[in-house]
């Protein structure tokens with residue numbers, strides 16, 4: 001009998017903590033809604049004590065995303081746990097996830113505590129969490145380097161206090177599958193009250209083995225697996241959700257598990273995350289890489305054409321990929337555009353449709369053929385994630401091989417408009433300097449990427465930027481046939497996020513002053 005495996009997605013917590021993957025509140029909400037469509041069982045939405053922003057994101061996800069369980073992370077102390085509960089309590093199915101390290105190396109150098117003290121702290125923390133929340137998960141950080149008998153003692157105590165999900169993480173990505181599997185099996189066997197809990201694994205990818213270790217965990221008694229979209233996460237990342245889900249779907253004979261994951265949403269989830277963070281996956285990444293389903297070698301292609309089973313172990317459709325198809329012409333109307341977007345999984349508000357239509361007609365004028373990928377780029381460009389405080393009216397730039405480039409921009413804010421120009425090393429630099437002059441908010445460009453959305457010389461260019469304003473990082477994104485235009489709008493997108501966030505925090509401060 002195939003047993004049910006629960007997918008615990010930590011893209012918004014472990015994933016979001018990694019460099020270059022930070023997300024703005026509305027972006028986290030978009031991602032959470034997509035994870036709901038993907039049908040994960042649990043969304044770990046953040047670490048509420050870490051920052052005001054994390055707290056707000058967990059709270060917003062709890063209120064707005066109703067199907068999955070929403071988990072909030074807390075260290076094993078009262079303050080963290082109470083803060084986590086405050087953030088998650090409005091969820092339909094809330095969970096507090098509390099953790100403490102159990103390996104001697106962490107006890108000695110990080111916590112400076114004895115084993116007895118950590119055991120006592122575990123008991124206290126789970127009790128506190130359980131008094132607030134029906135469902136409590138306990139993690140023994142650095143479990144794989146912990147003494148197995150001591151680990152079992154801590155886990156037994158956590159279950160006694162009412163934790164019903166017990167996580168065994170390979171925090172440092174040190175384990176290998178032939179060791180991790182038996183380790184999980186032996187720990188579980190040493191926990192006498194094991195039938196009162198679901199065991200879970202959380203594997204990091206430092207040796208490239210996170211998915212393999214997770215599968216070994218499942219085969220040895222775990223029924224929850226913690227993972228992220230595209231495998232994002234600290235250092236080399238976490239186990240990637242899409243790989244585990246597709247391994248289970250494709251290899252039922254050796255992995256006798258069921259999951260509720262809607263695998264047809266995998267591709268869209270992966271692309272949305274990339275679009276929100278600007279953090280790309282390598283082309284040969286399993287399941288979601290650009291080349292994962294491309295059979296370009298002649299001999300393979302010949303086989304595929306004769307019978308797809310010759311080289312294809314999964315169909316592109318099973319992860320929600322459709323082939324690049326010509327979809328729309330210059331004369332397609334709003335109605336056809338709305339229908340096409342619905343087919344692609346995007347329900348548009350009438351405002352979003354208007355915006356998408358505007359970009360679409362502009363694009364159809366510039367480009368012979370409009371593909372599904374172009375439409376996705378258009379809609380993600382047009383997503384109303386932040387108010388358009390600053391709007392680009394035009395950008396003019398000169399570049400080339402001479403030493404100095406120049407740019408002029410016209411930008412609107414409300415009913416005002418402003419024209420500025422600047423020179424710089426290259427047209428993008430000049431353009432960004434001109435924008436800074438208009439906004440008075442100088443940004444530091446940390447990363448800049450440009451990609452073509454489809455093939456061909458007239459393909460849409462998508463620009464992603466990571467920009468720092470006042471020591472905080474923001475991403476910006478835009479798509480256009482003209483990369484200077486896309487570059488300017490991507491930068492302004494980041495400016496608008498920084499501006500909006502600043503306004504919000506100032507408004508909140510003013511509220512607090514008024515209250516006191």
Ligand SMILES: [Zn+2]
Nearest residue numbers: 014171202204
């Ligand atoms: Zn982790």
